Amino acid sequence: MGELRKDEFTERADPFALFRDWFEEAKASEPEDPNAMALATAGADGLPDVRIVLLKGFDERGFVFYTNTRSMKGVELAENPQAALVFHWKSRRRQVRARGAVSRVTEAEADAYFATRPRDSRLGAWASRQSQPLASRADLERAVAETAARFPEGDVPRPPHWTGYRIAPATIEFWQDGAFRLHDRVRFTRAGDGWERARLFP
Template identity: 55%
Template sequence: MSETEADFTQESEPYKLFAAWLKDAERSEPNDPNAMTVATVDPDGLPNARMVLLKAYDPRGFVFYTNFESQKGQEILASGKAALLFHWKSLKRQVRVRGTVTPVAKEEADAYYASRDRGSRIGAWASKQSRPLESRFALEKAVAEYGLKFGISEIPRPDYWSGFRVAPQSIEFWKDGMFRLHDRIRFEPDGMGSWSKSRLYP
């Protein structure tokens, strides 16, 4: 029985449930089933949210990659905290994650960066993410310049480009219900290497 048919509220392990829901999304979502919102706060406490792609997950947390000099990178480095939201419209489901954030290991970032296509690796060098851009031409010029600089040689990972891992302090699963009576289950670490689970009012 798939998670689409099963009573997900009986699952006791959130990563197992997340894997099943992501697998369902990969079959049903037309674009980027691994897309998620990353929410942060700026130094004044004003929230920011944007879409990124989940690139890995395991019991240590959820991983995405970005320019650490970008707005999201600076806000995460300053606070060490973030929230994630997966919304799979075709399945009428969502998953919310809140937790602490740490950079991934250099070796992990290098391995993922090397797996990206060449254009994306050059783009990481050319884009001064989140900073003012005078024109589209200026960006295209920077891409061309770095393309010439690296030629056919290997393209190293910029020091400012790496990954973040969000270690959950809570993971909440939400599934649409009739008459707005949705199912909500929240998992939290129990401090003993396992998870506590609670049902929430919709």
């Protein structure tokens, strides 16, 4: 797949098709985790939190990641089911931002993804009380060992407190580096069943 010219970038009508092209190019050039995205959430107190998570799927419905529902982001999303995300692909000198409402994926989707994880990662999902205070590394290792003993062989089912979230973007913005900071920016805004596209000053 060839790299898009800037005029093609600014004229595209489907933001998810454009994202797919950029993501494929990033996967070919980024040395580590091209699916890494900064995720911003805010709970009932209104204070924002941001952290890096991994994108695990996307389509016209939105961007999907998975986590412990009892984690800080899980708690904040329960209180305020809205989020923003940003991808920064330094090797491509590109950035994509999106924000919108958040909902949980279906139980079937969560089960299907959890089954693809390495066994040790599945055990860790049971053992980790994510975001809770931890006295020592030894306590974590003990919890993992106890979980391994609980599931000595065969399948490790998905914990009830572990699932996926889908961000359904109201806006998606694409940024491409330009000489002398004259960057290209295009914002797509949800409009009914389609999208409105607008260029922005850099």
